[in-house]
Amino acid sequence: MRVKDVKKVVLAYSGGLDTSVILKWLQTTYQCEVVTFTADLGQGEELGPAREKALLLGIKPENIFIDDLRETFVKDFVFPMFRANTVYEGQYLLGTSIARPLIAQRQIEIAEQVGADAVSHGATGKGNDQVRFEIGYYSLKPDVKIIAPWREWDLTSRTRLIEFAEQNQIPIAKDKRGEAPFSVDANMLHSSSEGKILEEPWDAPDEIVWQRTISPMDAPDVATEITIDFKNGDAVGINGEALSPATLLTRLNELGKANGIGRLDLVENRFVGMKSRGCYETPGGTILLQAHRAIESITLDREAAHLKDSVMPRYAEVIYNGFWFSPERRMLQALIDASQASVEGTVRLKLYKGNVIVTGRKSPHSLYSMKHVTFDEDQGAYDQFDAQGFIKLNALRLRLGAMAGRKGGTL
Template sequence: MVRAHKVVLAYSGGVDTSVCIPYLINEWGVKEIITLAADLGQGEELGPIKEKALRCGAVESLVVDGVEAFVTEYAFPAIQANALYENRYPLSTALARPLIAKMLVEAAVKYGADAVAHGCTAKGNDQVRFDLAIMALNPNLKVLAPAREWGMSREETIAYGEKFGIESPVKKSSPYSIDRNLLGRSIEAGPLEDPMHEPPEEIYLMTKAIADTPEQPEYITIGFTKGLPTHLDGKNLDPVTLITRLNEVAGNHGVGRIDMIENRVVGIKSREIYETPALLVLIAAHRDLESLTLTADVTRYKRGIEQTYSELIYQGLWYNPLKQALDAFILNTQERVTGSVRVKFHKGNATIVGRESENSIYAPSLATYGAEDQFDHRAAEGFIYIWGLPTRVWAEKTRG
């Protein structure tokens, strides 16, 4: 049965997405396949990937530059939301998926495709993220997921590809599954599947081991404008350069490693290793600046919003109506989040050591214990009486 005639396939150049090409043609009757590789700042030469897709049978191979959009339209809103899934993971990989889905849908419309496809398996989060994002952007498009259905083992997948001239590695150089973009790297599988196995130093690329980091600390001042990072040490930088520079500084001091057991969307617990130097530092600095510029009630309420926001991103609901509504709330809170945060980098730590803002609602004359103190101490007794009145009444009624 023909499931689609023309398909746009999300393409990475790996075994699964390469095998998807002949599989879709020979098993599912697809007539034309257009591959799309997204450049999200992964630092990889995409020319050979483009050529490989054509050798595998694609009629056209696209490489789309999405680096700037990735930072400004996806990473920056997540920073404003202080988005940390399970209070640890800054969603570096998850944030890429709605953008890639958008690219797939746009390419499908441009080339007249009746379906899009991806190489995700049935156990991962990405299948959910791609399927839901594509559904939200264009519910009329079919979504094909051959790797979720073909039922082949890794060895069988490689053997199937070899029948159609798809070269396979002579030996597996690494047992790990790695995903990278400008925001960071995710590493899983292989020996890391044992939660007690210490990650070997060889898996890290963006962050130095503590033993190899500089002996002297380094300070950087991060400037924010309405919740968006715009400056480093007083110098205005474009978003991509700012992230790149901060990745280098933080990584050089061993900052940005995460080793966690996380709860996948499909119900499986998974051991994940992440390197996200700049993103972790920016979220910490942004949250600190909010403590200086937002009222206590807004800050407390926003913390609950941030948890929901992070879960929506992780669960593939970037284009969900609730996510859009939360965007409006978060954007409103950022109007006064402008200022600077000073960060000290040393031996795996990024410590915030200072902050300032023209919108600060920190009042030294109220906070000080010195002679400049303007707090009305006489008001405290009456405040405590009113504040504690429900407790007093409850105690009187229950102690008899």
């Protein structure tokens, strides 16, 4: 059902074909003022053309927002997620999912700033992003009006979009004419490719799909050794050099790319109910995940670590489904963050042909006790005879059950 009485709308705008068509469609369909918002999340594209195209389509300069959110993205969204070692369905590092709440948050801030009564996005009616954007909008501004063109218009094919663009003098990039081989979404954490030539899960992805990593087979024959420093669960430096969150992730992306690290060909379960196949590249994030788990291995208490691991799938699902601003995510985040106070130290890794190999870890808060684990003389630090009672007590319920199961048996 179409939203009525819209006077001003803030559009999440990339400057690509889809959102440029949406911009014009909003102007003609709703007869409303349009404000464009383009987020720089480190997608690796020049954002100047987005401004130029918005101006060409009649947007006032004061209604064009292009914001550099790279540091905020990594510090306040990526890093909190990585404190939990978050992966969805055992593999996906949630590169697209974690970007949506930040875009929604800034979009609502702009709507408040310019007095807009509506927001709009370019997500289709089949995907997860419509859910993520709109749950975010409603969480931050419960009375906001939302326009989702893909659920309203009749431009249901690439051909129809191009025809609309040509009829309305919207510039079309040459590579957008005809059928695109696949669609790409990118930010500083990852890139994802879906659709078209990737829809058949049996067909291997062509090498052109991979844009952020070289093939592991083409990676150097000599390993790259690095160290990553951690403080309160967050990475703070590489090879002893202190770096800002965004700079650090950029550096890890470069190292991962050069060593063929971070490729994933995945069939996942979308929140909207269908399965989808995507090819993801998360070079820096893949390195960061392994390093974080390594520093936690010597700094976290066993039960604390196991509790974190047990809640991680739920936390991942909350983010994947778009509930970043929910009470349950905040509760889980509080638990996760409380565990990270002593997660400090340095991890040494080798990067080699698609592999991240941990070769060392050290911490001023290490729980690893050499005198307890050594196979040499432990000088009384650990009395091995104590294990006998420990084993018997843990086996007691099993012994009782086995005895009770014997015919005529007695305890």
